Amino acid sequence: MYGYHDHKDELLKRLRRAEGQVRGIAQMVDDDRYCIDILTQISATTKALQAVAVELLGDHLSHCVADAIEAGGPGAHAKIAEATDAVARLVRS
Amino acid sequence: MYGYHDHKDELLKRLRRAEGQVRGIAQMVDDDRYCIDILTQISATTKALQAVAVELLGDHLSHCVADAIEAGGPGAHAKIAEATDAVARLVRS
Amino acid sequence: MYGYHDHKDELLKRLRRAEGQVRGIAQMVDDDRYCIDILTQISATTKALQAVAVELLGDHLSHCVADAIEAGGPGAHAKIAEATDAVARLVRS
Amino acid sequence: MYGYHDHKDELLKRLRRAEGQVRGIAQMVDDDRYCIDILTQISATTKALQAVAVELLGDHLSHCVADAIEAGGPGAHAKIAEATDAVARLVRS
Numbered sequence: 001m002y003g004y005h006d007h008k009d010e011l012l013k014r015l016r017r018a019e020g021q022v023r024g025i026a027q028m029v030d031d032d033r034y035c036i037d038i039l040t041q042i043s044a045t046t047k048a049l050q051a052v053a054v055e056l057l058g059d060h061l062s063h064c065v066a067d068a069i070e071a072g073g074p075g076a077h078a079k080i081a082e083a084t085d086a087v088a089r090l091v092r093s
Numbered sequence: 094m095y096g097y098h099d100h101k102d103e104l105l106k107r108l109r110r111a112e113g114q115v116r117g118i119a120q121m122v123d124d125d126r127y128c129i130d131i132l133t134q135i136s137a138t139t140k141a142l143q144a145v146a147v148e149l150l151g152d153h154l155s156h157c158v159a160d161a162i163e164a165g166g167p168g169a170h171a172k173i174a175e176a177t178d179a180v181a182r183l184v185r186s
Numbered sequence: 187m188y189g190y191h192d193h194k195d196e197l198l199k200r201l202r203r204a205e206g207q208v209r210g211i212a213q214m215v216d217d218d219r220y221c222i223d224i225l226t227q228i229s230a231t232t233k234a235l236q237a238v239a240v241e242l243l244g245d246h247l248s249h250c251v252a253d254a255i256e257a258g259g260p261g262a263h264a265k266i267a268e269a270t271d272a273v274a275r276l277v278r279s
Numbered sequence: 280m281y282g283y284h285d286h287k288d289e290l291l292k293r294l295r296r297a298e299g300q301v302r303g304i305a306q307m308v309d310d311d312r313y314c315i316d317i318l319t320q321i322s323a324t325t326k327a328l329q330a331v332a333v334e335l336l337g338d339h340l341s342h343c344v345a346d347a348i349e350a351g352g353p354g355a356h357a358k359i360a361e362a363t364d365a366v367a368r369l370v371r372s
Binding site: 005012016022025035044049060086089 | 094095097098105108111112115116122126127128129131133135136137138139142143145146149152153175176182183185186
Binding site for chain 2: 239
């Protein structure tokens with residue numbers, strides 16, 4: 001079980017909402033809505049997705065990474081490097 | 094008709110794909126998939142949405158903003174300020 | 187003269203401040219300051235630089251791009267594409 | 280001593296370079312250089328600063344956070360929450 005297991009329901013609710021936001025953006029395009037209003041919705045959706053990512057990262061540090069550190073050995077180093085790479089991708093996206 | 098009208102189909106295709114990506118992320122959470130793999134998918138999805146936003150902004154400049162500039166008057170200034178604010182939101186998101 | 191000419195002094199003041207912020211970050215590293223405090227300063231500095239970038243972009247649209255649109259012809263299209271590419275780089279950085 | 284202690288020289292070198300980049304951007308403004316070229320330099324500088332931030336975060340996880348986890352107790356939780364908040368600020372900046 002991964003770190004986010006305890007609040008899976010809340011994460012799923014936020015992801016369903018983000019999915020609805022993207023569907024709403026497609027609908028706005030289909031309805032010929034004003035460009036700037038569509039851009040505003042895209043900004044809101046990427047923000048919502050990034051907030052989910054930051055929460056997942058916190059869970060990951062609290063569980064998977066913490067467990068690897070407690071277990072010690074090279075596994076801990078690998079987990080920290082992997083999490084840092086994930087942060088690098090989030091910062092660039 | 095707004096600036097993106099001529100490639101509405103392509104935009105809709107990309108937005109449907111982004112919607113599928115978000116649905117896929119929810120499925121990954123539901124299936125207890127590894128946190129880092131979920132983060133990678135979120136980064137890919139926000140990148141895809143931001144690429145759509147940049148394309149919409151280019152269309153907006155080429156049409157709505159260009160038309161306002163050609164028409165002249167205070168409307169041109171307002172359109173440019175509005176587009177600049179949209180860029181500020183994109184950069185922060 | 188470029189679009190930002192009229193508020194060059196204000197831009198220079200903000201850039202001098204950002205330069206001082208980066209120098210301050212180097213000093214924090216040299217003084218063995220706490221990692222998280224250094225990260226907070228880096229976030230503040232990139233935000234300040236991006237705000238300068240958004241302002242420069244607004245100036246650019248109001249002057250260089252607007253002039254090209256008023257002049258008409260292929261130059262307008264090229265200027266808009268160039269500005270859109272600059273936004274894409276800002277969004278990714 | 281903090282996590283970044285072992286490669287302080289390399290971090291300082293990168294921060295000095297970023298400081299020079301910001302000084303160069305101010306010089307470009309002072310010299311009335313083309314807006315888009317200035318924007319390109321700002322994007323490069325914020326990318327460089329964010330790369331330093333991600334490296335510092337990796338060091339922080341490997342040392343301060345790992346030490347707190349090994350020590351156990353509520354300190355570990357607090358360190359992870361603090362690092363996650365720092366990531367949230369980086370992602371937004």
